[in-house]
Amino acid sequence: MSDTIRERYVALREQVDAAARAVGRRPGEITMLGVSKKQPADAVREAVAAGVNDIGENYVQEARKKFALLDGVGPFVKHFIGHVQTNKAKQIVQTFDVVQGVDRIDAGIALSKAAASLGKTLDVLVQVNISPQERFGCAVDEAPALADALRALPALSVRGVMAIGPITEDREEIGRAFTLAAKTFERIGGNTLSIGMSGDWREAIAAGSTMIRIGTALFGSRPVPATPA
Numbered sequence: 623m624s625d626t627i628r629e630r631y632v633a634l635r636e637q638v639d640a641a642a643r644a645v646g647r648r649p650g651e652i653t654m655l656g657v658s659k660k661q662p663a664d665a666v667r668e669a670v671a672a673g674v675n676d677i678g679e680n681y682v683q684e685a686r687k688k689f690a691l692l693d694g695v696g697p698f699v700k701h702f703i704g705h706v707q708t709n710k711a712k713q714i715v716q717t718f719d720v721v722q723g724v725d726r727i728d729a730g731i732a733l734s735k736a737a738a739s740l741g742k743t744l745d746v747l748v749q750v751n752i753s754p755q756e757r758f759g760c761a762v763d764e765a766p767a768l769a770d771a772l773r774a775l776p777a778l779s780v781r782g783v784m785a786i787g788p789i790t791e792d793r794e795e796i797g798r799a800f801t802l803a804a805k806t807f808e809r810i811g812g813n814t815l816s817i818g819m820s821g822d823w824r825e826a827i828a829a830g831s832t833m834i835r836i837g838t839a840l841f842g843s844r845p846v847p848a849t850p851a
C-alpha cells in the first residue's frame with residue numbers, strides 16, 4: 623500500500639458510509655477508531671490531521687511514549703483497547719479517555735479506584751466474548767450482570783459493549799457473532815457498540831456497530847516491533 627494515511631482514510635470512510643446506507647443506517651452513526659498499535663507517532667499525527675478523532679492503543683507504555691510526542695496534536699479521544707491489568711490501572715486512567723476491554727469486575731474496581739483518585743469519571747465498555755479464538759471478554763450471559771456491577775462503581779460510566787469477531791473466512795459466522803454482540807449491547811444499553819476491524823467491518827456495520835476499530839486498513843501493516851505491555 624503506497625497510499626498515504628489520508629488517502630486511505632478518505633477512501634475507507636466513503637466505503638463505510640456507503641455500507642451504512644446500504645443497510646439503512648446513517649453514516650454519522652459510525653465512528654472510525656484508528657488503531658495505531660506498533661505505528662509511529664507521526665502516523666497518528668497524520669491520521670488526526672486527516673480527520674480521525676478517535677485513536678486506539680493496546681499497550682500502555684507504548685501509548686504513553688507515543689502520546690508524549692503528540693503534544694499540540696488534536697484533540698483526539700484516546701481509547702485503551704488492550705487487556706486491562708489491574709496493576710496498570712492508574713497508568714491506564716492517566717493515559718486514556720475510554721477503556722474498551724473491561725471484562726471482569728476486578729478490572730472495573732481497579733479502574734474506578736484509580737479514576738476516583740485522579741478526580742475523573744472514566745468511560746468504559748464491557749468486553750464480551752463472541753469468538754472461540756479470543757482469550758478475553760466476559761461470557762455473553764454474564765455481561766448484563768457485569769455491566770450492573772460496573773455501574774455501581776463510583777467513577778466509571780458504562781457506555782456499551784466491545785467485542786472481537788471470530789477469526790474465520792465464514793462471513794455468516796462473523797455476522798452471527800456480531801449479532802450476538804449487538805443483542806448484548808441492547809441489554810446493557812449505552813451509546814457505543816465497538817465491533818468490526820479491518821477484515822470484518824462490513825459485517826459489523828450490518829449488525830449495528832457504532833464504532834469500527836481499524837488498524838492495518840488505515841495505517842498499513844504494522845512496522846514497529848511489538849512492545850509488550
Ligand SMILES: *Cc1c(COP(=O)(O)O)cnc(C)c1O
Nearest residue numbers: 657703819820821835836837838
Ligand atoms: C489490533 C486491533 C484492532 C485493529 O486490527 P486491524 O485488523 O489491523 O484493523 C482492532 N481491535 C483490537 C482490539 C485490536 O487489538
